[in-house]
Amino acid sequence: MARDTLLAQRYAKMPEISSQLGIVTGEGNVARVEFSATKHRMGGRDVYSFTVPLAQLSALAPVPNPDQPFPGNRRVNPRHGNLFGQYIRERYDWVAPPIILRVSEHAVHFSAEASKSDGVTRGKVTIDTGSVPGENIGIIDGQHRVYGIHHTFEKLDGDRERAEVQQMEMIDEVMNRLKQESITIELFVEDRQEKYEQMFFDIAENPLKMRKGIKIRFNNEDPLDRMLMKMLSQHPLLTKNVDEEQDRVAGASPYLIPLSAVQTLAKGAMAGLGGFSGVTAETWTRSIDEMEARFEEYLDALCASFPKLQAFTEGDGDAPLLRQTSLLGSATMLRYLAMAFGELRNDEKSAQEIVAHFKRLNAHMAAPVTESAIWQAYLPNVFPLGAKAGSSRNQDLAAAASMIVEWFDDAPEELD
Numbered sequence: 001m002a003r004d005t006l007l008a009q010r011y012a013k014m015p016e017i018s019s020q021l022g023i024v025t026g027e028g029n030v031a032r033v034e035f036s037a038t039k040h041r042m043g044g045r046d047v048y049s050f051t052v053p054l055a056q057l058s059a060l061a062p063v064p065n066p067d068q069p070f071p072g073n074r075r076v077n078p079r080h081g082n083l084f085g086q087y088i089r090e091r092y093d094w095v096a097p098p099i100i101l102r103v104s105e106h107a108v109h110f111s112a113e114a115s116k117s118d119g120v121t122r123g124k125v126t127i128d129t130g131s132v133p134g135e136n137i138g139i140i141d142g143q144h145r146v147y148g149i150h151h152t153f154e155k156l157d158g159d160r161e162r163a164e165v166q167q168m169e170m171i172d173e174v175m176n177r178l179k180q181e182s183i184t185i186e187l188f189v190e191d192r193q194e195k196y197e198q199m200f201f202d203i204a205e206n207p208l209k210m211r212k213g214i215k216i217r218f219n220n221e222d223p224l225d226r227m228l229m230k231m232l233s234q235h236p237l238l239t240k241n242v243d244e245e246q247d248r249v250a251g252a253s254p255y256l257i258p259l260s261a262v263q264t265l266a267k268g269a270m271a272g273l274g275g276f277s278g279v280t281a282e283t284w285t286r287s288i289d290e291m292e293a294r295f296e297e298y299l300d301a302l303c304a305s306f307p308k309l310q311a312f313t314e315g316d317g318d319a320p321l322l323r324q325t326s327l328l329g330s331a332t333m334l335r336y337l338a339m340a341f342g343e344l345r346n347d348e349k350s351a352q353e354i355v356a357h358f359k360r361l362n363a364h365m366a367a368p369v370t371e372s373a374i375w376q377a378y379l380p381n382v383f384p385l386g387a388k389a390g391s392s393r394n395q396d397l398a399a400a401a402s403m404i405v406e407w408f409d410d411a412p413e414e415l416d
Contacts, residue, residue, distance in 0.1 A: 033060055037125040037187075039110050046189040048110065048125045049098075051182040054088075054149050060185070061101055062133035063150045064143045070134055072197040073143060081147030089152055089174055098184040099142030100203065102196045103127060105189050107136035125187070140188065140196055141203045152178065211247045213259035223288050228262055231292065236313035237299050238262065249319070249331075256312055256319045261331035265338040266291075269298035272343030273401055297351045298341045302334070305358035306365070323388065327365045327375075330389030332397075339401035344408060357408050360415040374414045378403055 037050035052060055064076035088094045107128040114122040130136040139146060153175075160171045190196045219225045232238050242262055243255035257265075270291060303310045308328055311317045323329035337358065344354050364374045367388040375383035375390070382396045390400055407415060 031129050034126045039121045048187040051184050053182050055179045058150045061146045064147050076143050081144040084148030085152035098186045100140040100186045102138045102188045102190045104136045104191050140199050227292050235299050241312050252320050257331045266295045268338030269295050269342045272346050301355050304355045327367050332389045332392045336400040340404035343405050
């Protein structure tokens with residue numbers, strides 16, 4: 001059977017999708033769209049709340065053009081938008097906040113269908129979208145979602161045209177699922193550019209940025225992060241010694257390291273010197289159990305090599321004092337050691353051999369760095385005089401970890 005015939009049959013089998021979006025063509029090229037909505041007030045403005053089927057979102061919201069930013073908004077990043085599109089294609093359990101749009105007052109009409117209750121009125125909202133994108137409606141928050149959703153359907157159509165017959169079923173499944181799903185719209189009535197520009201700023205400025213440690217704690221999808229949280233509750237060096245909220249520990253903080261640093265240590269212990277920043281559960285070529293075992297080996301090696309770290313496993317560690325008196329109080333030094341450990345283990349050196357090597361470094365961990373320090377002699381640009389931690393620039397991370405690896409077989413006399 002010809003491929004085009006099969007394509008036609010597949011499309012014929014695709015279900016009709018009922019939509020709550022009604023489109024009525026007005027005078028000229030002006031389109032009107034109508035929704036069941038609620039009307040309420042926020043910040044002195046009328047706001048309409050409703051849902052729009054994903055496949056029809058671009059009939060309401062103008063699709064951002066990376067080459068021509070909309071007034072009052074930043075330039076859209078196509079990669080970021082496409083990643084959102086990929087997310088909704090691949091995840092059946094995707095979630096997204098409402099898209100916030102603005103509309104000109106003359107372009108919106110509301111017909112109440114129920115009496116007001118607690119400041120909310122139910123009814124129908126009719127919107128003139130204008131003859132060109134963005135004429136009457138603009139995006140305040142969510143332009144990457146709009147971009148990603150629009151181009152997802154374009155991508156699915158293109159993929160389907162090029163797909164072999166056996167791939168069509170999978171594409172149809174994704175397309176049909178997305179055609180039956182919707183996203184919430186919050187439509188604010190606002191004509192004044194200085195006001196909707198301020199709205200964009202306020203939305204971007206006011207939310208508390210999600211710290212990396214919080215992302216790790218709640219990202220149940222990533223096997224690497226699940227392993228980290230398991231180790232956090234099981235390994236005595238980490239238990240009660242990791243700040244799960246802040247991405248940086250300093251001063252009087254009772255914590256040894258932040259959770260975000262624990263992740264970088266785990267990656268270094270797995271990847272060694274190469275590609276440590278991009279290590280994920282998918283790029284790690286061994287099993288998750290081996291990932292956990294490797295990280296546990298590294299933590300055990302730290303405790304066996306450095307008595308000041310061992311003290312934390314016994315409840316006797318003093319993080320503020322360690323930061324003042326030892327390079328081991330910095331997450332950066334622990335990262336050098338993690339990368340060196342990973343490199344040596346990947347080179348078939350045993351954990352016991354690495355512990356013996358690390359023990360030779362213990363006497364050289366005093367802080368601040370002095371002129372007589374081994375680090376000043378061999379890595380002066382990484383360990384400046386008076387520093388209590390080494391540099392965390394990528395090239396300096398690699399240089400310090402490489403030096404520790406080199407010293408395994410060719411130790412300077414200071415380590416003898």
